[in-house]
Amino acid sequence: MQFDREFLTGNLTTLILALLGERPMYGYEMLQEAERRSDSQLRMKEGSLYPALHQMERGGLLVAEWREAPTGRSRKYYRLTARGRRAAASKRRQWETMAAAMRTILGDAGA
Amino acid sequence: MQFDREFLTGNLTTLILALLGERPMYGYEMLQEAERRSDSQLRMKEGSLYPALHQMERGGLLVAEWREAPTGRSRKYYRLTARGRRAAASKRRQWETMAAAMRTILGDAGA
DNA sequence: AACGTGTACCTTGTTCAGCAAAGTATGGAG
DNA sequence: CTCCATACTTTGCTGAACAAGGTACACGTT
Numbered sequence: 476m477q478f479d480r481e482f483l484t485g486n487l488t489t490l491i492l493a494l495l496g497e498r499p500m501y502g503y504e505m506l507q508e509a510e511r512r513s514d515s516q517l518r519m520k521e522g523s524l525y526p527a528l529h530q531m532e533r534g535g536l537l538v539a540e541w542r543e544a545p546t547g548r549s550r551k552y553y554r555l556t557a558r559g560r561r562a563a564a565s566k567r568r569q570w571e572t573m574a575a576a577m578r579t580i581l582g583d584a585g586a
Numbered sequence: 587m588q589f590d591r592e593f594l595t596g597n598l599t600t601l602i603l604a605l606l607g608e609r610p611m612y613g614y615e616m617l618q619e620a621e622r623r624s625d626s627q628l629r630m631k632e633g634s635l636y637p638a639l640h641q642m643e644r645g646g647l648l649v650a651e652w653r654e655a656p657t658g659r660s661r662k663y664y665r666l667t668a669r670g671r672r673a674a675a676s677k678r679r680q681w682e683t684m685a686a687a688m689r690t691i692l693g694d695a696g697a
Numbered sequence: 698a699a700c701g702t703g704t705a706c707c708t709t710g711t712t713c714a715g716c717a718a719a720g721t722a723t724g725g726a727g
Numbered sequence: 728c729t730c731c732a733t734a735c736t737t738t739g740c741t742g743a744a745c746a747a748g749g750t751a752c753a754c755g756t757t
Contacts, residue, residue: 489688502735546723
């Protein structure tokens, strides 16, 4: 089951921070990883992802580095700064708080 | 812990449908209920709620009815239509799907 | 009577995230 | 030599939520 795009709104930054908290990745890889791990339910769009990465880089959460792939293609790898790691932890906590609150309401309203 | 408003984005309709799925309520009551049940974590704003209710009414998800409160004040009670009940079930399912997908990513990224 | 407070609803203007759509460029498969 | 997947980027738009303000009434206090 595919959900409306509105459900993703507000979670993009959280998602990016979570992925990069694991290991440095490049943009296109994040798109694929998110889709793969969620059984194709969670599809980030390029037009959302790349601007978000740039903004987060400007905000000092990420740093970028161009690396040569084995294939010869160039890839822009992003990794978290110290600030980014703090933000990742914060976003994760916030997401869990929000999810718990939502569940309370949804749960009360006879499943 | 209070979370950024962006985490609410996209969940307002879901929340309204869940509350009304339980019983008819008036707008101001929904604000209080959501806040009370979530330990003040989930605060809908009037400027978001009322326009959303109007839009959902136009969309045929809700019907409104003015009722006199014991105090003498007038309240506008909303209840779900059949269409609204279907939407409520759908939104709930979608939320759970999204939450599961998010949890997968957040979980993988070393807690 | 006048005032403040909590209830209850509504609207206008703004902002900002995410998206659609399009573009650039490269490597490999056929 | 063409097509497809990879990989990054940008411009312009849309739409949800919000801030801020407004209206009005009931009730308690002074």
